[in-house]
Amino acid sequence: MRPRIASVPPLALTGGALTVGLGGFYLAALLLTGGDIEAGTTVRGVDIGGLSRAEAIRKLDRHLAAAGARQLAVKVGDRTGTVDPRQAGLTFDAEETVDRAARTASDPFSVIGGVFRSGGDIEPVVRLDEGKARTALGKLAKSLDNTVRDGAVTFVNGRVEQVAPRTGHALDVDTAVGTLRTSFLRGAADKVTALPARETEPKVTAEEVRRAVRDFAQPAMSAPVTLTVDGSRFTISPAVVGRHLTLGPDASTGRLTPKLDAKGLRTAPEVARPLAGITTTAQNAGLGLDGEKVVVADDARTGVQITDKALGRAVLPLLTKAGAARTGEVAARRILPEVTAENAAQLGLTERMSSFTVHFEPAAYRTHNIGRAVQLINGSLVRPDETWSFNRTVGERTEANGFVEGIMILDDQFTKASGGGVSAVATTVFNALFFAGVQPVEHGAHSFYIERYPEGREATVAWGSLDLRFTNDSGNAIYIQAESTDTSVTVTFLGTRKYDEIKSVKGPRTQVKQPEEKVSTDEKCVPQTPLEGFDVTVERVFYDDGKEVKREPFRTHYTPRDEITCEDPQRSEAPDKGKP
Known part of the structure; x- marks a missing residue:
């Protein structure tokens, strides 16, 4: 029996022939277009x-290396700078890049199309x-960020000076990363890339500056x-006013x-000198003793005070006026004394x-510091139930407060410090309050x-x-009276005995x-004689109508x-020459 031969449809035969034909054309096109990269392909020129592929990589490495090292010109607001791409x-x-070009050129359509055209720019x-980009931009921000500046008006030597306002720019690092990449990719050597920044407008505008000046x-x-x-009259120049305005x-x-x-203005010599001749301190009536009874020896005096607020209120409104209208009155405050001839008895200052009195060896520092403390304490008035403080009344014992360096006790030994000797005054006050019968706090x-x-x-x-x-x-x-000489200090309490x-x-x-024996090399060392330590109790005994009322132990x-x-x-540290 003869074998049966199946017939192939004409359309299938045609398709197969076309496929074979295209395949052959693709192979021929590959041979015609040459290497891995399509003819006419360029990368940044x-x-x-x-x-x-290998040849293209080597060629691009040479050319792109130079382009990749070129500094990128950038700006933030109106400030310009550069960024090193590598950093x-x-x-x-x-x-x-070559792989991308090769992939584009190797598909059948690109290969066959390449027979009829040349490649493009990639x-x-x-x-x-x-991470590196953010670090570099962070450093850039430190030099290119521009803080906002308000407009301002200042005064220099009596002249008006203006400060122009300025918009603030702060580099937006997160957004700037992409902008920097785009700038690097485009590679225009003569172009300055504006990096994204957050703007802050000044609150004080140029218009407001002009208004304030005018x-x-x-x-x-x-x-x-x-x-x-x-x-009394005195003038203040624009230069002096301007220094405090x-x-x-x-x-x-x-x-x-x-x-x-105003506080600073009153310290200017042009203001301080005339005010010193106008202002006075209230002075209590001077009290003395006739036997044990209090008498008024000197009249009280009302004080005149010019407060900082009063000075400021007088000056500021005058500054926008002209001619004779630039003259004004400063409100003076009258300070009444606490003790007068009329109220001394009413206050109970009767005896x-x-x-x-404490006696001491004369020494220049001691006499000075005791005298200064006495000056600050004398005339103190302590009203019923008030608490008097030595430190509050005398103040810190500094040079600015009128004290000098002297000898005092620190860490159980004599040393040199400002205000040394003042404890003689403290002891005298303590004994005065002790025998006055008032309550130590x-x-x-x-x-x-x-x-x-x-x-x-x-x-x-x-x-x-x-x-x-x-x-x-x-x-x-x-009423506390205090007085001193070169060798003594006396404190007297005037009032009414309880x-x-x-x-x-x-x-x-x-x-x-x-005591022990010690050697000190401290530069402020003061020689010290020995004395035993001990405990002691002193009782304050109160009497009324000849009878003991109570006792208080101290x-x-x-x-x-x-x-x-x-x-x-230096001598103690010197080596002993008799030893090696």
């Missing part, structure tokens, strides 16, 4: 058409290290102002508003309550005993750590401890006063 993590990937592939600043500096106080912006509207530093004895003071009945003070305070519980006011008599009873020394602990020998630190 570099022709890599017809090259093998910003931006590089061209030649291999990936963008290079960019690699971006975002309406206030120029009139303020146009001429001196004249002030009158109690018939500012125009500050309102936080919500940006409007410039004038502010005068001597107590008086105590805070006091402390010296760490070791000093022979010129009564045992257990003395006091010291230290700024910031130890004060001498008492509360006036006598029922009437107390008790007929107050005595002091001292007990024996207990817990006696012997217990004091004294550490030994070690013997201190001072040596030159």
Whole structure:
């Protein structure tokens, strides 16, 4: 039986022939177009058409390396700078770029099409290290960011000066990463890329600056102002006013508003000198004693005070006026004395309550510091139930407050410090309050005993750590008199006695401890003689109508006063020549 031959449809035969034909044409086209890269293919103007993959990579590496190292010109607001692409993590990937070109050229349609056309330009592939890019942009922001600046008006030597406002620009690093990549990819050498930034507009505009200059600043500096106080007159020049005058912006509207530093203005010699001749301190009536009774020795005096607020209120309105209208009156404040001839008896200042004197060896620093403390204490009036403070009344013992360096106790030994010797005044005040019978609130004895003071009945003070305070519980006011000589200080309390008599009873020394011998090389060392330490109790005994009313114990602990020998630190550190 003859085999049966199946017939093939004509359409299938035609399709097969076409496939074979196209395949052959594709192979022929590959031979005609040459290498891996389609002819006419360029990357940023570099022709890599017809090259093998390896050849194209080498060629691109040479050309893109130079382009990739070129600094990128950028700006933030109106400030310009440059970015090094390599430091910003931006590089061209030649291999990936060639792979992209090869993939485009190797599909059948591109190959067959390449017979009839040439390849086109392909963008290079960019690699971006975002971490490096953010770091580079962060550094760039430090130099190119521009903080917003408000418009301003200032005064210099009586002249008006203007500061133009400026918009602030802050680099937006997150958004700028993409912008920087695009700039690197485009590679235009003569183009400055504007990086994205956040803008902040000034609150004080140029228009507001012009208004402030026109309406206030120029009139303020146009001429001196004249002030009158109690018939006295003095002028203040524009230069002096300008040094203490500012125009500050309102936080919500940006409007410039004038502010005068009256406290600073009154320190200017042009103002301070005339005010010094006008202002006076209220002075209490001078009290004396006729036997034990208080008498008025000197009349009181009303004080005149010019406050900073009054000075500012007088000057500021005059600055926008002209001619004779630039003259104004400063309101003076009258300060009444606390003690007058008329009210001394009403205050209960009728007799001597107590008086105590401490004697000391003369020394220039001691006399000076004691005299200064006495000056500050004398005339103090302590009303009923008020608490008087040594530190508050005398102030810190500094050079600015009128004190000099002297000898005082620190860390259980004598040393040099400002205000040394003032404890003699503290001890005198303590004994005056002791015998006046008023209530001590805070006091402390010296760490070791000093022979010129009564045992257990003395006091010291230290700024910031130890004060001498008492509360006036006598029922009437107390007037403190203080006076000093080169060798003594006396404090007297005037008022009304609450008790007929107050005595002091001292007990024996207990817990006696012997001192040690020490050598000091401290540059502020003061030689010190030895004295034993001990405890002692002193009782304050109150009497009324000849009978004892009560007793109050005052217990004091004294550490030994070690013997201190001072040596030159350089001498003590010198090597012993008799030893190797």
